Amino acid sequence: MGQTILIHAEQGFGDTLQFVRYIPLVAKRGGSVVLEVPRPLVRLVRSVEGASEVLAAGDPLPAFDYHCPLLSLPRVFKTDLATIPSTVPYLGVPAGASAAWAERIVSASGLRVGVVWAGTAVGAIDLRLLEPLWDLAGVSWFSLQAGDRSADISLLDRMNIADLSSWLTDFAETAAAVCELDLVISVDTSVAHLAGALARPTWLLLPYRSEWRWLIEREDSPWYPTARLFRQRKDGDWPSVAREVAASLAQMAR
Numbered sequence: 001m002g003q004t005i006l007i008h009a010e011q012g013f014g015d016t017l018q019f020v021r022y023i024p025l026v027a028k029r030g031g032s033v034v035l036e037v038p039r040p041l042v043r044l045v046r047s048v049e050g051a052s053e054v055l056a057a058g059d060p061l062p063a064f065d066y067h068c069p070l071l072s073l074p075r076v077f078k079t080d081l082a083t084i085p086s087t088v089p090y091l092g093v094p095a096g097a098s099a100a101w102a103e104r105i106v107s108a109s110g111l112r113v114g115v116v117w118a119g120t121a122v123g124a125i126d127l128r129l130l131e132p133l134w135d136l137a138g139v140s141w142f143s144l145q146a147g148d149r150s151a152d153i154s155l156l157d158r159m160n161i162a163d164l165s166s167w168l169t170d171f172a173e174t175a176a177a178v179c180e181l182d183l184v185i186s187v188d189t190s191v192a193h194l195a196g197a198l199a200r201p202t203w204l205l206l207p208y209r210s211e212w213r214w215l216i217e218r219e220d221s222p223w224y225p226t227a228r229l230f231r232q233r234k235d236g237d238w239p240s241v242a243r244e245v246a247a248s249l250a251q252m253a254r
Contacts, residue, residue: 006067008036009057013171013190014119015071016041017197018213018223021085022073024050034064043172044194047092084222088199097176098167105180108140108162111253114181115141115161118149119189123207127152129238132246133185134160138253144168144177144184144191183252185245188214196224203248205241208232 007026009016016037027033027050037045039056046054055061068076077083105112115133118124134141134156141161143153150165168174174191175198178184184195185203188211195202204227206214214221214229221227230241 002031003065004032004034004052004063006034006036006061006064007070007073008067009038009041009070011071013038013041014188014193016045017091017171017190017193019070019073020045020048021090021197022070022077023048024090025077025085026050026073027052031065034062035070036061040170043094043096043170044091044175045171047094048090081222086222086225088225089197091175091194091197093175093179093198094172097172100167101173101176101180104162104164104167105142105177108142110138110140111183111249112140112142112181113249114144114164114178114184114186114191114195116144116184116186116189116191117152118145118147119187119191123188123205124149125187125205125238128155130242130245132242133249134158136246136250136253139249142177142181144174144186146174183249185249192227193224196221196227199226202227203245204229205238205245206231208235208237 023033023035032052033050034053035051036055036057042054042056117127143150143161143163146165146168150163153161153163164177171194175194178195178198178200183201186192187205192202192204206229219229230245232241
């Protein structure tokens with residue numbers, strides 16, 4: 001009691017978003033929790049319960065008595081599939097996030113669906129392989145893709161995806177956008193974790209050899225109750241995943 005522990009995020013954006021769910025458990029042990037995360041996450045992660053202070057990696061640190069890497073917390077708390085902290089949302093949209101998102105998104109007709117097609121090299125999809133999705137009736141599309149790959153929209157013969165990339169300046173703004181959408185469809189990248197942590201409906205497109213966190217042969221996730229998993233049945237077969245997603249989305253849009 002009365003002591004300070006530094007929890008430092010040592011992995012990527014998605015990993016940090018997945019495992020900050022443990023911060024409230026640390027705080028319940030007593031003392032103060034200082035959380036160090038990559039700078040683009042700071043505003044968003046300040047919404048997590050239990051952190052006395054959230055700092056950007058590289059900023060000066062306050063005095064602390066103990067420290068622990070963020071991704072070591074599941075081991076500290078002896079987590080198994082039955083004890084994963086799965087209550088969502090555990091993140092929220094910061095009050096300072098842009099109020100303009102409602103104007104940019106809410107006026108769209110039908111289902112408002114955000115899409116992300118590139119993260120790591122393993123999980124990225126050629127946007128043209130998702131062609132079965134773009135002509136579905138009753139769906140308005142919004143690109144949540146950040147970085148250089150946001151320009152992939154120009155590869156489409158029919159450009160009917162609204163590009164939000166210029167406004168996605170940090171994860172707080174992306175969270176504000178996600179919360180105005182009815183659904184997020186994403187490859188295995190940070191936006192999928194963000195949408196799941198916000199308890200938003202999330203459809204995750206997974207390669208045949210997916211990461212350990214998504215387990216195997218299941219369509220749900222113990223990490224994110226609002227997520228649905230669409231998996232390749234054989235290596236590299238994104239077209240069949242696209243057709244499966246399109247069929248499910250067509251039913252949802254009716």
